[in-house]
Amino acid sequence: MSQDSNKKRTPLAAGNWKMNGLKESIAEIAALDGLIENNLPASCEILICPPFTLIMSFQHILRDTKITVGAQDCHWQEGGAHTGDISAIMLADAGCEYVIVGHSERRSDHHEDNGTVMKKAEAVINAGMKAIICVGESEKEREAGATLRIIENQLKNSTSKAMSSENTVIAYEPVWAIGTGKTASVKDVEEVHNFIRMLLNERFGEDGEGFRILYGGSVKPANAESLMSASNVDGALVGGASLKADDFNGIIDAYRK
Numbered sequence: 001m002s003q004d005s006n007k008k009r010t011p012l013a014a015g016n017w018k019m020n021g022l023k024e025s026i027a028e029i030a031a032l033d034g035l036i037e038n039n040l041p042a043s044c045e046i047l048i049c050p051p052f053t054l055i056m057s058f059q060h061i062l063r064d065t066k067i068t069v070g071a072q073d074c075h076w077q078e079g080g081a082h083t084g085d086i087s088a089i090m091l092a093d094a095g096c097e098y099v100i101v102g103h104s105e106r107r108s109d110h111h112e113d114n115g116t117v118m119k120k121a122e123a124v125i126n127a128g129m130k131a132i133i134c135v136g137e138s139e140k141e142r143e144a145g146a147t148l149r150i151i152e153n154q155l156k157n158s159t160s161k162a163m164s165s166e167n168t169v170i171a172y173e174p175v176w177a178i179g180t181g182k183t184a185s186v187k188d189v190e191e192v193h194n195f196i197r198m199l200l201n202e203r204f205g206e207d208g209e210g211f212r213i214l215y216g217g218s219v220k221p222a223n224a225e226s227l228m229s230a231s232n233v234d235g236a237l238v239g240g241a242s243l244k245a246d247d248f249n250g251i252i253d254a255y256r257k
């Protein structure tokens with residue numbers, strides 16, 4: 001496996017709970033905290049992005065722990081007449097440190113284009129948090145050999161010069177691997193992550209090396225170690241397996257040695 005100098009970047013293990021979780025899930029997050037405290041220290045940051053309804057209670061439980069809380073989306077404006085929406089400053093006020101933007105489910109279910117994703121990411125940064133910008137190709141696009149072209153287009157048009165490695169994380173999530181149990185091979189992951197690194201270097205100069213690039217798509221305890229040690233993979237964005245404390249902790253094990 002080819003290696004890069006990525007181990008200077010602090011990896012991020014991020015859980016995306018999507019539209020899952022009720023008050024009773026507070027027990028699961030307390031269990032995760034127990035596992036993190038009682039195991040060897042992990043050399044990664046740990047983040048959970050619950051639905052909006054659980055942010056404040058998770059933040060309360062996780063204050064002074066090694067787990068930070070984030071959100072899954074936001075509006076790009078600070079406030080106003082946007083029924084049902086939540087702004088970045090509201091999320092910062094609730095204690096979030098990260099916000100995921102441009103997840104493929106937002107891009108498809110809510111028709112979010114790259115320009116919208118960029119505005120949301122800028123709102124997150126302006127509110128003092130970090131944006132996790134998702135990119136990824138569909139199965140059809142991969143089969144047509146268009147993967148790198150799609151990634152380049154999404155990355156160029158969802159990021160702006162205002163972004164830096166301090167305030168922005170990129171997540172590569174092949175759409176066909178999300179929630180399907182299909183995982184991209186380490187070789188395919190490395191090809192895309194190395195390509196994203198090159199694009200970041202082109203766009204952000206020296207700072208391009210500092211951006212973390214997460215892999216997401218059916219990451220599980222069984223495949224985490226091989227995926228996380230791949231070139232230019234600086235952590236994981238985890239959906240289903242982040243809902244269970246044991247499974248998410250098993251993924252974090254990739255950073256315990």
Ligand code: PEP
Nearest residue numbers: 178179216217218239240
């Ligand atoms: C995700 O929601 O970003 C994701 C990668 O989901 P899963 O891990 O379930 O494939």
